[in-house]
Amino acid sequence: MSDKRFLLINTAKKLFSENGFYATPTARIAKEAGVSNGILFHYFPTKAELIHAMYYEIKDRIFHYTVSQIYQEATLKESVYTLWLAAVEWNLENPEDFDFMLQFENSPYFSSEIEAKHKYVQMSLELAEQGRQKNVFKDVNSLLLFQIMSSLVETTVKFLKNNPSFQNDVEFKNRLFEIAWDAIKK
Amino acid sequence: MSDKRFLLINTAKKLFSENGFYATPTARIAKEAGVSNGILFHYFPTKAELIHAMYYEIKDRIFHYTVSQIYQEATLKESVYTLWLAAVEWNLENPEDFDFMLQFENSPYFSSEIEAKHKYVQMSLELAEQGRQKNVFKDVNSLLLFQIMSSLVETTVKFLKNNPSFQNDVEFKNRLFEIAWDAIKK
Amino acid sequence: MSDKRFLLINTAKKLFSENGFYATPTARIAKEAGVSNGILFHYFPTKAELIHAMYYEIKDRIFHYTVSQIYQEATLKESVYTLWLAAVEWNLENPEDFDFMLQFENSPYFSSEIEAKHKYVQMSLELAEQGRQKNVFKDVNSLLLFQIMSSLVETTVKFLKNNPSFQNDVEFKNRLFEIAWDAIKK
Amino acid sequence: MSDKRFLLINTAKKLFSENGFYATPTARIAKEAGVSNGILFHYFPTKAELIHAMYYEIKDRIFHYTVSQIYQEATLKESVYTLWLAAVEWNLENPEDFDFMLQFENSPYFSSEIEAKHKYVQMSLELAEQGRQKNVFKDVNSLLLFQIMSSLVETTVKFLKNNPSFQNDVEFKNRLFEIAWDAIKK
DNA sequence: TATGAATGAGTATTCATTCAT
DNA sequence: TATGAATGAATACTCATTCAT
Numbered sequence: 001m002s003d004k005r006f007l008l009i010n011t012a013k014k015l016f017s018e019n020g021f022y023a024t025p026t027a028r029i030a031k032e033a034g035v036s037n038g039i040l041f042h043y044f045p046t047k048a049e050l051i052h053a054m055y056y057e058i059k060d061r062i063f064h065y066t067v068s069q070i071y072q073e074a075t076l077k078e079s080v081y082t083l084w085l086a087a088v089e090w091n092l093e094n095p096e097d098f099d100f101m102l103q104f105e106n107s108p109y110f111s112s113e114i115e116a117k118h119k120y121v122q123m124s125l126e127l128a129e130q131g132r133q134k135n136v137f138k139d140v141n142s143l144l145l146f147q148i149m150s151s152l153v154e155t156t157v158k159f160l161k162n163n164p165s166f167q168n169d170v171e172f173k174n175r176l177f178e179i180a181w182d183a184i185k186k
Numbered sequence: 187m188s189d190k191r192f193l194l195i196n197t198a199k200k201l202f203s204e205n206g207f208y209a210t211p212t213a214r215i216a217k218e219a220g221v222s223n224g225i226l227f228h229y230f231p232t233k234a235e236l237i238h239a240m241y242y243e244i245k246d247r248i249f250h251y252t253v254s255q256i257y258q259e260a261t262l263k264e265s266v267y268t269l270w271l272a273a274v275e276w277n278l279e280n281p282e283d284f285d286f287m288l289q290f291e292n293s294p295y296f297s298s299e300i301e302a303k304h305k306y307v308q309m310s311l312e313l314a315e316q317g318r319q320k321n322v323f324k325d326v327n328s329l330l331l332f333q334i335m336s337s338l339v340e341t342t343v344k345f346l347k348n349n350p351s352f353q354n355d356v357e358f359k360n361r362l363f364e365i366a367w368d369a370i371k372k
Numbered sequence: 373m374s375d376k377r378f379l380l381i382n383t384a385k386k387l388f389s390e391n392g393f394y395a396t397p398t399a400r401i402a403k404e405a406g407v408s409n410g411i412l413f414h415y416f417p418t419k420a421e422l423i424h425a426m427y428y429e430i431k432d433r434i435f436h437y438t439v440s441q442i443y444q445e446a447t448l449k450e451s452v453y454t455l456w457l458a459a460v461e462w463n464l465e466n467p468e469d470f471d472f473m474l475q476f477e478n479s480p481y482f483s484s485e486i487e488a489k490h491k492y493v494q495m496s497l498e499l500a501e502q503g504r505q506k507n508v509f510k511d512v513n514s515l516l517l518f519q520i521m522s523s524l525v526e527t528t529v530k531f532l533k534n535n536p537s538f539q540n541d542v543e544f545k546n547r548l549f550e551i552a553w554d555a556i557k558k
Numbered sequence: 559m560s561d562k563r564f565l566l567i568n569t570a571k572k573l574f575s576e577n578g579f580y581a582t583p584t585a586r587i588a589k590e591a592g593v594s595n596g597i598l599f600h601y602f603p604t605k606a607e608l609i610h611a612m613y614y615e616i617k618d619r620i621f622h623y624t625v626s627q628i629y630q631e632a633t634l635k636e637s638v639y640t641l642w643l644a645a646v647e648w649n650l651e652n653p654e655d656f657d658f659m660l661q662f663e664n665s666p667y668f669s670s671e672i673e674a675k676h677k678y679v680q681m682s683l684e685l686a687e688q689g690r691q692k693n694v695f696k697d698v699n700s701l702l703l704f705q706i707m708s709s710l711v712e713t714t715v716k717f718l719k720n721n722p723s724f725q726n727d728v729e730f731k732n733r734l735f736e737i738a739w740d741a742i743k744k
Numbered sequence: 745t746a747t748g749a750a751t752g753a754g755t756a757t758t759c760a761t762t763c764a765t
Numbered sequence: 766t767a768t769g770a771a772t773g774a775a776t777a778c779t780c781a782t783t784c785a786t
Contacts, residue, residue: 002770004770004771019294020293020294022208023294025754025755025756026755026756026757027755027756035771035772036771036772036773037757037772037773037774038757038758038759038771038772038773038774039770039771039772040757041756041757041758042769042770042771045757046756046757047755047756047757102292103292103293105292106288106289106291106292106293107206107289107292108205108206108209112348138361138364138365139361140358140361140362140365141345141349143345144341144345147341147344147345148338148341148365151337151338151340151341152334152337152338152369154337155330155333155334155337158333159327159329159330159333162298163327172326175324175325175326176326178324179324179326179334179369179370180369182368182369182371183338183365183366183368183369184365185368188745190745190746211779211780211781212780212781212782213779213780213781221746221747222746222747222748223747223748223749223782224746224747224748224749224782224783224784225745225746225747227781227782227783228745228746231782232781232782233780233781233782374749376749376750391666392665392666394580395666397775397776397777398776398777398778399775399776399777407750407751408750408751408752409751409752409753409778410750410751410752410753410778410779410780411749411750411751412778413777413778413779414748414749414750417778418777418778419776419777419778474664475664475665477664478660478661478663478664478665479578479661479664480577480578480581484720510733510736510737511733512730512733512734512737513717513721515717516713516717519713519716519717520710520713520737523709523710523712523713524706524709524710524741526709527702527705527706527709530705531699531701531702531705534670535699544698547696547697547698548698550696551696551698551706551741551742552741554740554741554743555710555737555738555740555741556737557740560766562766562767583758583759583760584759584760584761585758585759585760593767593768594767594768594769595761595768595769595770596761596762596763596767596768596769596770597766597767597768599760599761599762600766600767603761604760604761605759605760605761
């Protein structure tokens, strides 16, 4: 990935997270990235494509991070816990990414078809499927189980951002996980 | 509430729900509402105020609807169920309001302080508090309990919108409620 | 026709004639007309519509001018002469309009279908038809006869603009008319 | 003439003829020609120079074609006819060149001084001069006679393009020539 | 209250041209 | 010669908001 493309994506993420993408002119992104106005459109033909590119880039990173945490011999609950915790922590450590995703997923730029194709979702669905087959999870659609977990992760992250004192409280986080686990387990 | 103000709010809601508020010029709202360009700013000095007004109006309606469903002699679980179901159904029946709220709550127009003041939230927090005092709910912050319920309602509504065949399946909706209930109950 | 619309059309004509329409930004038209940038798009939703509006306005004026010169008892040759002379003189007296038309008719904005509908063309075609029926004109398509006359008027005007000393030389202009007349007459 | 220069000129002509030169970016010419963006400016330092180069190249070709048709023992009328026919046919067979010339000659890129220098014009002027001296042509400026012929050729080509059924009708084309001849002859 | 013309700052995108390699 | 990334000025059009009536 070229130097300037990288700079642009990073600057855009910062500005989008601070001001939202509607309030962030492409010219400002270029300026703050220290590159020329025009080059942005060399890498991303439209602002929308920049936004989509960022989405994929973030999704990829969160996928690699969370997957890397899983270990083979884990029980189902342990795997779910690992993913849940990894997701929560990744988002806390990457607040710009988190803010961007929140905006993106509730904007006209987003469609759930786009999301569905990502390996992050694929992987999560597989886990949900396993849980259902082992009769551990509630008897509802795997996609729904995934969406429930996702929204609980989101709620958790929002809460921890507003209440930073809990961020390192392992016991508290375990309690939060139990909420999510109880929701999906039979 | 004057005739034109009402027309404007309704037209705006429709257009915002269809295209998002960034893609909906005030001029288009006025035109589609059949009123003049300028009068919009008589009722709502800025576009942001129109958006906020819509938010309050919707929150008020959902509050009155859900509250009206509660009955005195209900158990705690029954009350939670009643509120959950009322919220889910109201959102399904008012999809434009739902879409608007989704956008609004993830936009720079929104702040959680604004939300916190609404009687809808107040009422919900009281219920959460009751549940904690009766030792029925998990031992976490009431606000968090409320946010968890809200996000599960949201997830549920999104799922039912995408899978309309379940919308009238009472047994399925009960199962969905159990997910939410299991999440918060001890 | 509103004041500003009129100002804009006139300023545009001047600037288009001086610099061509590709080299004339809409912002400059507005500035030079002493109106705001945005109002141009109130009257003419796109630059192309401004250009088309100018075309019709000019065609209308030339039509009214030339038609007003014709008199009933005239012979065919006299009528043709009257129109030819009126067209030549009008174009010499309205050089901005002439320049604009030249550009316009050789630009992608122009289509001959658009032209064909104008009463100026209609009128000219009728005259051509008369001449053919009276067996005075050559035996070719009326439209072609019209186009021949038009292009000879154009050539004449260009020549007189480059050689102003001939502009008031009646005898010379008569000779120029004989060229056109000989071309079409049998 | 180098390979790439040739490719560029040809691609440019095609694109200019299709879309006009204002709507044809140099980048697109290079891309469609299969060469790099930058190399265009090696052969043609500016877009204007590319356009002028095309003009000369076309004028040269039309000159060689028409001149090659003339034969020594021809009468004046025969020579004029030969040139007229050659010009009409060349333009019909090279519609991209014709379209380009039309645009070019009515654009700010063009000036009549540029045209005047070309041997095509020189040759035509000589012929006009001959005709005047032999007292065959009307008694007006040779340049004007040339411009009249040119504009009648142009009108003829446009007409034949719109009415292809006449394109191979020799008798019809003769009639069209008589129009031109009558215009200039005494 | 109501109209709709008017304002003018703002914005994504384009494109001829340059330049390091 | 050749590449294609890089530049940055330019431009049509938008839109929240104001204002004269």
